[in-house]
Amino acid sequence: MIKRQLRVDPSYKPCGNEVESTDRIILGCSFARAVWFGSNLSYVMPNSNNPKLSQLLGFWSQLQFPNKKSRMAALYLLSFIVWHLWLARNELAFRDMRYTPEEIIERSQKAFQEFWASCTAPSSAHSNSSNQPVHWTVPPPNRYKLNCDASLPHSASRGGIGGILRNSMARPVMAFSAPEHFLDPFVGEALAVRTGLKATLDGGFENINIEVDNVSLASLLIDESLPVPMSAANIIDDIKILLQNFPFVNISWIPREANDVANSLARKATSLVGRMDWPNSNPWLLDLCQQDALCNACPPLQ
Known part of the structure; x- marks a missing residue:
């Protein structure tokens, strides 16, 4: 006008x-x-x-x-x-x-x-698998998948981060929940990835796929030419250094619906006083992973 x-x-x-x-x-x-x-x-x-x-x-x-x-x-x-x-x-x-x-x-x-x-919506009674709801998928054989997430309750300065590493049979091999102080959810997401990478390295796991449900974080880790928010600059630098220790790394974005387990671990962290490294046989953790295993036709987790 x-x-x-x-x-x-x-x-x-x-x-x-x-x-x-x-x-x-x-x-x-x-x-x-x-x-x-x-x-x-x-x-x-x-x-x-x-x-x-x-x-x-x-x-x-x-x-x-x-x-x-x-x-x-x-x-x-x-x-x-x-x-x-x-x-x-x-x-x-x-x-x-x-x-x-x-x-x-x-x-x-x-x-x-x-x-x-x-x-x-299926056009006939014979719908194919592409019409199924979005869900977590297993990594290829001899590779592991790291999912990370953060949770920040409304009007809070203390949130939680969580991460889980699973094999090609959908079984957890490492999982953590940790309370953290951050005001920006993006910072929390980056903290979760950094913590997850450190735990993965400590466990001796090398070939990994990393999935996050934050488009901005996935973009920054894939394209180094993108500007990094000052609030997370040091954390992103740490992540890039950690990534150099892995022979094979693949980073991708997933919808929140496919990141339920990591999200549950992050929300659990908000009620903890310190970091929790979950035993792989913990019933609560196995129950979280059970639906993902079923969606991928894996044997039931016990």
Whole structure:
């Protein structure tokens, strides 16, 4: 409207009255950043004052996903978040309706789920395995998979981290829960990976796949050219040094639904006073892993 010489207020109220632009509405302002991080993508926007949607889409192809279906699901969710951020802008501009980041997250993820369900619904009685819900998958033989996660209760400065290493039969060979002090969930996610890598090295395990449900963290570990948040710079440096000790490492992003065990370990840590290295035969741990084992047609865990 400004380009057409119309007299309108150029500021965008959720951005603290900064001048409105498409990239700022969708990515740059604090409102949009809260939506991106709170969504299932857990995406942390770079510290740049002018993040670009083109840059976000540019490094998307560099991310590694468990399979093509997971990649497409993440891209579709990204699209719905962009669309609902734009809708929220229009509702505010033309109808003076205000939404919270939580409401935008709920609306965009609900729309995505409805769309995804229609895309993956079986077209006949003979549906194939690609239509099954997303779940954790076993690593190849002679390789281990490390899953890590962090949990930070609302308005708390003390959270928890958790991680688990499993073999190709879905059996746990290492698992931990540890309380940690952090204010930024991204820092907690990075702490979980660093702790998990140290424990993996101490156990003598070499060939590993690493899975995290935080898009930003996966991106940083895959692409060293991306800017690192100052709050996690030292932790990311430690992780990169630790990775050099492994003959083979593969890093990928997974949906939160496929990271349930690591998430449960992280939430458990918030009620602990110190680190807990779980015995591999612990009934609670085996029960957490049981569903993943069944989804991969592995023998029952006992």
